[in-house]
Amino acid sequence: MAHVMYFDQKKHPKSAINAGTNWAESVGYVFWFLKRWIRYRMYLLIRWIPLTIQEGIAGVLGQLFLGFSRKNQIKVQQSFNALYKHRLSTKRLKHLYRAHCSYMGKLVIDFMNGLPLRIDQDVSEFITFKHLDRLDSALKQGKGAIIPCLHLGQLVHLLYALAKHPTGYTIATIFFAPNIVTYEFTNRTWATNTYLYASTKYSRVAPYLQAHLAQNHLVILFHDYGTRHQMRVPFCQGVYPYLIHTPQSVVKLHKDTGAPIIPCINTPAGVVGKTSLNFLDNSSLVNISQKYQNKSKKEFHGRMSTELNRLMNPSLRKFSHVWEEITDFATTRIADQLIVPPMINLQELILLVAKKSHQILEKSYEPGRDDASIHELLQEMFLKIRSSLTVPETILVQASETIDLSQMNALSEIQTLCSYVKNLLQKASHFDEDVSINLITQLKEELKKLKY
DSSP states (O other), X not given: OOEEEESSSOSSHHHHHTSSOOHHHHTHHHHHHHHHHHHTTGGGGGTTSOHHHHHHHHHHHHHHHHTTOHXXXXXXXXXXXXXXXXXXXXXXXXXXXXXHHHHHHHHHHIIIIIHHHHTTSOGGGTEEEESHHHHHHHHTTSSOEEEEEOSBSSTTHXXXXXXXSTTOOOEEEEEOGGGHHHHHTTOOTTOTTEEEEEOSOHHHHHHHHHHHHHTTOEEEEESXXXXXXXXXXXXXXXXXXXXXXXXXXXXXXXXXXXXXXXXXXXXXXXEEEEEEEEEOOOHHHHHHHHHHTTSOHHHHHXXXXXXXXXHHTHHHHHTGGGBGGGGGIIIIITOOEEEEOTTEEHHHHHHHHHHHHHHHHHTBOOTTOOHHHHHHHXXXXXXXXXXXXXXXXXXXXXXXXEEEOOSOOHHHHHHHHHHHHHHHHHHTGGGOOHHHHHHHHHHHHHHHHOOO
């Protein structure tokens, strides 16, 4: 059996499953049903039904369970719009959303009926490997390998395909404790080379992952599951430059151990039950790691994370309808905002905007951006703006307002903040704040001149 270790809660799985919020909990009734379906081996009743027919039924069920949820539809369609350069037509959005709902239904049905049977088959029956030699070549260094992957297709196939491979890889990965039911369905006696660490905090399991790499094992980590606390870097440098919260565990583990990073893109191979695993060329990551090894922590992590995103994130656009994490992409991963409290006076507003502007720089990274010079410019200009106010105690914001800063790079966010203040001052023309307005305009012009 696979080795399962809990770090966030007590070791009893039931206590772990009741903690936190996740997609498994949001469809808890489905998992309640799945556990009993698998336990009593009900999948044996329909094993002879052709896969295409099973998928057709599953697609309809996905439409029934998700297709009529207005809240889910709004969030997913926002994410589809964010993944493409130009706003999609209503017809295209509906088509993509139907495809997404259909796919999610197929994924659940595959957990119910396909995976419990397929996991005992030969790997070649359901996995197509592309460039597996890149992984084997990396392992010759004796430092193990870190494999970042995405929530595309049948997401557990990568784990089990490598665990069952004739080469005899030893696998370690982190999973969110409430999702343990996903692995309970397919745990097998032969999986003694598989280690599952239940934790939402990387630092708690890092020593164990480092130990695995020291033994030349594989560590699989998802690269597309993010929180608002992670550093933001470009989603895809040169194509989609807006900032996205990006996991840092892959880069941190590489920095601490020297283990090579071999990204893997896992996508459906015709049907949900079959998967293509494509191991990417990591030469650009090797070059960047060597070049910035001795730079600051932010520079090293920023450069490596930006390159990982450039290599992996185009697949999220190409296979957007089968991306499990798409629901929160627009509302969490690439979202940012400033909430302006009610009854705030002009001086407090300038201080609030200045603080947010500096935070945007501090908590993000973009290659070539001269943060020191921008910080200096902001410090100088916001001080002048505050000093120029003729009536600093004036209250222009009566009720709380939210400034949306999503889907932008750092300078665009700061310019948006400046525009908000400038518009407020222009509306209150009777306060004669022309000097302040001119200074804000000057700051915006200076920011426009910056290139990186």
